[in-house]
Amino acid sequence: MDLTAFARRFDRPVVRDEEHSVWAFGESASARKDDLLSLQAPDFALPDLDGNMHSLSDYRGKKVFLYALASW
Structure with missing residues (x-):
């Protein structure tokens, strides 16, 4: 399968x-534009230190501070 052609066909950036x-595909330019214009982060869920799941949508209407760290 030609993954570069696949990415081009679906308007996805690829590295x-x-x-x-390893191949990695990103969101299309139009999807990124829509996300930036809406100023809304996509919903996701993560566990806290006790294993309880929390989703971003649980805090809708409240201020949320997101901190992300990557060691690479």
Whole structure:
């Protein structure tokens, strides 16, 4: 399968790490534009330290501070 052609066909940005044979696809430009114009983050859920799940939508209408860290 030609993954570059696939990404182009669906208007998705793509990066490839040849050394590790890894491909990553992003959102289309139109989807990114819509997200930026709406100023709304997509909903997701994560566990707290006690294992209780919390979704972003649980806090709709409240101010939320999101902190993300990547060690790479």
